Amino acid sequence: MPLYYTEDQAMLADTVTGFMADAGGIKQQLRHFRDMDCKDGFGHALWKQFAEMGLTGMLAEEADGGLAMGHVEAGIVLKEIGRNLTPSPFLTTSVMGITALSGGSDDLRGRWLPGVIAGDSVLAIAIDESPKHRPERIAARAEKAGNGFRLSGSKAFVVQGASADAIIVAARTSGSDSDDDGITLFAVPKDASGISHENLRLVDSAMASNITFDNVELDGDCVIGDVDGGRALLNKVLNAGRIGAAAELTGVGQGAFDITTAYLKTRKQFGKLIGEFQALQHRAAHLYSELEIATAAVIKAQQLLDGGSEKAELMVSVAKAKAARTCNLAVREGVQMHGGVGMTDEYDIGLYMKRDRSLSEFMGDQYYHAERVARLNGY
Amino acid sequence: MSDLDGFRQEIRDWLEANCPAEMREPARDEADICWGGRNFKFKNPAQKAWLEACVAKGYTVPDWPEAYGGAGMSPAQAKIWREECARIGARPPLSSFGIWMLGPALLKFGTEEQKVHYLGEIARGEIRWCQGYSEPGSGSDLVSLQTFGEDRGDHWVVNGQKIWTSYADKADWIFCLVRTDKANTYQGISFLLFDMATPGVTTKPIKLISGNSPFCETFFDDVKVPKHQIVGQLNRGWDVAKYLLGHEREMISGAGGGDRMNAIGAVVARNGLDDPILRAELAMFDVDALAYAAMGEKFLDEAKVGKAHPAQPNMMKYVGTELNKRRHELLMAAGGSTALEWDSERTNGGTPARSWLRTKANSIEGGTSEVMLNVVAKRILELPGA
Numbered sequence: 173m174p175l176y177y178t179e180d181q182a183m184l185a186d187t188v189t190g191f192m193a194d195a196g197g198i199k200q201q202l203r204h205f206r207d208m209d210c211k212d213g214f215g216h217a218l219w220k221q222f223a224e225m226g227l228t229g230m231l232a233e234e235a236d237g238g239l240a241m242g243h244v245e246a247g248i249v250l251k252e253i254g255r256n257l258t259p260s261p262f263l264t265t266s267v268m269g270i271t272a273l274s275g276g277s278d279d280l281r282g283r284w285l286p287g288v289i290a291g292d293s294v295l296a297i298a299i300d301e302s303p304k305h306r307p308e309r310i311a312a313r314a315e316k317a318g319n320g321f322r323l324s325g326s327k328a329f330v331v332q333g334a335s336a337d338a339i340i341v342a343a344r345t346s347g348s349d350s351d352d353d354g355i356t357l358f359a360v361p362k363d364a365s366g367i368s369h370e371n372l373r374l375v376d377s378a379m380a381s382n383i384t385f386d387n388v389e390l391d392g393d394c395v396i397g398d399v400d401g402g403r404a405l406l407n408k409v410l411n412a413g414r415i416g417a418a419a420e421l422t423g424v425g426q427g428a429f430d431i432t433t434a435y436l437k438t439r440k441q442f443g444k445l446i447g448e449f450q451a452l453q454h455r456a457a458h459l460y461s462e463l464e465i466a467t468a469a470v471i472k473a474q475q476l477l478d479g480g481s482e483k484a485e486l487m488v489s490v491a492k493a494k495a496a497r498t499c500n501l502a503v504r505e506g507v508q509m510h511g512g513v514g515m516t517d518e519y520d521i522g523l524y525m526k527r528d529r530s531l532s533e534f535m536g537d538q539y540y541h542a543e544r545v546a547r548l549n550g551y
Numbered sequence: 552m553s554d555l556d557g558f559r560q561e562i563r564d565w566l567e568a569n570c571p572a573e574m575r576e577p578a579r580d581e582a583d584i585c586w587g588g589r590n591f592k593f594k595n596p597a598q599k600a601w602l603e604a605c606v607a608k609g610y611t612v613p614d615w616p617e618a619y620g621g622a623g624m625s626p627a628q629a630k631i632w633r634e635e636c637a638r639i640g641a642r643p644p645l646s647s648f649g650i651w652m653l654g655p656a657l658l659k660f661g662t663e664e665q666k667v668h669y670l671g672e673i674a675r676g677e678i679r680w681c682q683g684y685s686e687p688g689s690g691s692d693l694v695s696l697q698t699f700g701e702d703r704g705d706h707w708v709v710n711g712q713k714i715w716t717s718y719a720d721k722a723d724w725i726f727c728l729v730r731t732d733k734a735n736t737y738q739g740i741s742f743l744l745f746d747m748a749t750p751g752v753t754t755k756p757i758k759l760i761s762g763n764s765p766f767c768e769t770f771f772d773d774v775k776v777p778k779h780q781i782v783g784q785l786n787r788g789w790d791v792a793k794y795l796l797g798h799e800r801e802m803i804s805g806a807g808g809g810d811r812m813n814a815i816g817a818v819v820a821r822n823g824l825d826d827p828i829l830r831a832e833l834a835m836f837d838v839d840a841l842a843y844a845a846m847g848e849k850f851l852d853e854a855k856v857g858k859a860h861p862a863q864p865n866m867m868k869y870v871g872t873e874l875n876k877r878r879h880e881l882l883m884a885a886g887g888s889t890a891l892e893w894d895s896e897r898t899n900g901g902t903p904a905r906s907w908l909r910t911k912a913n914s915i916e917g918g919t920s921e922v923m924l925n926v927v928a929k930r931i932l933e934l935p936g937a
């Protein structure tokens with residue numbers, strides 16, 4: 173398969189680019205909800221518009237009311253979300269959440285998917301338990317209790333966790349903390365008793381919750397897929413989240429790059445446009461190169477994932493690491509090349525820097541993924 | 552799709568039957584590469600057999616038209632050919648400036664007669680070409696070149712000096728930039744082809760830091776070049792030269808495939824890797840190399856359907872060569888004192904050290920990294936005054 177968009181994908185990209193720039197722009201969305209101190213960190217009206225555009229259920233099967241598209245298509249949406257810094261539950265709900273639920277029973281999908289696809293509900297993903305992404309270790313426990321389970325433990329950095337209608341939780345149903353086996357995924361309804369949130373605002377104005385589960389009673393229907401055999405599904409969810417975050421990062425990087433090169437073409441010093449200085453030209457050209465490479469790595473990984481290739485795992489980590497390194501370079505260079513105004517809240521470039529930091533951390537940073545590349549390559 | 556699957560099987564079977572085992576290992580050094588040409592000495596019978604088998608099928612230049620010695624493969628078929636060769640580790644049967652540089656320029660600018668004649672010779676490995684661009688005073692600022700061709704009716708008489716002419720002492724013919732109008736800078740250069748055996752051509756090898764002498768000073772002293780040996784129009788050689796540079800840069804970038812894009816951590820680890828910081832650097836390198844490989848693949852896919860930015864090879868040359876230099880720095884660090892050996896047998900005559908030194912030229916030859924960044928700033932980013 174050639175590494176560029178098919179005609180259908182190019183059409184989708186056109187539509188989504190226009191939609192996100194209009195409806196998801198920085199002023200209407202990010203700044204608006206930040207300045208009103210919104211406890212969700214995103215706007216429900218826009219989420220409803222995502223649904224009307226058919227974006228919420230892109231990855232769901234047609235039988236479930238979705239569009240049965242793949243990671244390339246989801247990545248198209250995420251890239252535009254990144255470019256516009258649009259706060260939205262798309263990555264956690266429509267990409268990771270739907271990937272998780274797709275491994276669940278008819279009943280479970282019937283319970284949650286219609287609301288998600290209609291843009292009425294939101295899902296959150298609770299995997300990590302420490303400030304760094306370490307999904308190999310899962311200590312939160314769900315003990316068998318009657319027909320169901322009793323869940324106890326804590327989860328960190330659950331994006332939009334306090335706003336979610338259901339929280340997808342990876343918990344241990346057997347074995348010890350670092351075992352591969354013994355993991356089970358649950359779809360935990362938000363009103364289950366024993367859940368407490370520490371709802372925090374992050375550097376990029378997104379909301380994330382540190383959640384404590386204290387003997388939360390779950391009936392057996394909350395289980396997604398197999399009891400104790402959830403690691404494979406968890407990996408699928410992780411891959412979806414990682415490549416999704418990588419796609420979004422390329423959008424953030426591209427957005428930062430575009431406003432920076434535009435600035436180089438308008439700001440004058442020493443009687444010249446600053447873009448005439450070779451020192452800045454070379455740095456901009458270097459950044460361009462890195463962005464092209466990150467973009468290619470991302471689409472390669474998306475295609476491999478969509479094709480079910482065994483090489484997908486490695487390439488997803490390559491893509492996440494590369495996208496994170498590159499986007500980080502883009503925002504750092506962006507602020508520097510703006511000079512003093514780059515440090516002001518009035519200019520958008522600083523917002524890109526904040527988003528980059530947050531997204532880099534999400535589902536494993538460049539160091540985690542480089543380490544993973546080493547291990548997957550056998551060293 | 553099934554057509555292509557059939558094609559893949561056909562290539563697989565053919566490779567199985569025709570690619571000798573010795574040719575399924577990476578070339579260890581310069582002497583392992585088959586350059587072809589009048590004076591080429593095959594290193595072993597396998598190298599000769601592999602070349603001949605490929606020539607017979609047009610596989611030395613799989614995507615050139617059959618009329619010019621190629622196999623007429625479509626872009627999708629050529630991709631399969633590359634993938635299948637890579638799968639068994641088959642070496643390129645023939646490497647040459649004719650294939651990488653002159654060929655594409657002739658396909659675009661050559662007359663039908665020139666194509667049939669010169670491309671056929673290149674495809675069959677009969678003539679080895681060298682590149683006469685750089686001069687002592689004209690490196691990055693190539694357009695300032697002074698070698699002059701005086702019009703004598705049916706021929707030019709060329710005088711001047713080139714430098715850094717790779718393999719000038721081994722090449723049969725040269726493609727050469729010659730000033731044919733002193734009053735015009737860009738539009739005063741012609742692209743000429745001539746035999747290195749023409750009276751008045753002399754070469755003097757230059758020794759490199761790697762200890763090898765792959766390139767020369769090349770002198771032209773009243774060299775007669777018949778008028779029909781011009782490619783493109785008189786005084787419009789710069790267009791041909793630039794087009795050729797695009798292909799040269801794409802080739803040097805390594806983005807078309809080959810070991811420049813491979814991860815190296817696993818290879819290093821086979822000999823033991825007990826330094827966690829080095830391991831981390833290798834992992835970061837592997838991330839960059841594998842991502843770069845995806846970009847190379849994407850570029851080739853896009854180029855075939857006209858979606859790639861024409862200046863993209865400049866970007867790839869910059870990144871690919873900087874990456875290759877980093878690769879060899881890491882390989883040297885991993886090799887420790889063994890990699891320092893200059894002529895020992897176990898290093899095959901100092902291959903690690905010599906290769907490492909050779910890579911330093913990657914970001915100079917074919918246009919320096921700084922010049923590549925200038926071109927990206929100007930042609931792709933359209934920055935002011937670039």
Ligand SMILES: Cc1cc2nc3c(=O)[nH]c(=O)nc-3n(C[C@H](O)[C@H](O)[C@H](O)COP(=O)(O)OP(=O)(O)OC[C@H]3O[C@@H](n4cnc5c(N)ncnc54)[C@H](O)[C@@H]3O)c2cc1C
Nearest residue numbers: 682683684685690691715716717912915916917918919921
């Ligand atoms: C191994 C090898 C093989 C070669 N083979 C051939 C060959 O076969 N045929 C051939 O014709 N030539 C060949 N060359 C020559 C090569 O193309 C030139 O060396 C190259 O173009 C640079 O020119 P220069 O050496 O004169 O360096 P210079 O142009 O003098 O550059 C010196 C330094 O100044 C920098 N610089 C120059 N201009 C600028 C600018 N505008 N902005 C910023 N920095 C600048 C350069 O980047 C470099 O760092 C080969 C070179 C090497 C090393």
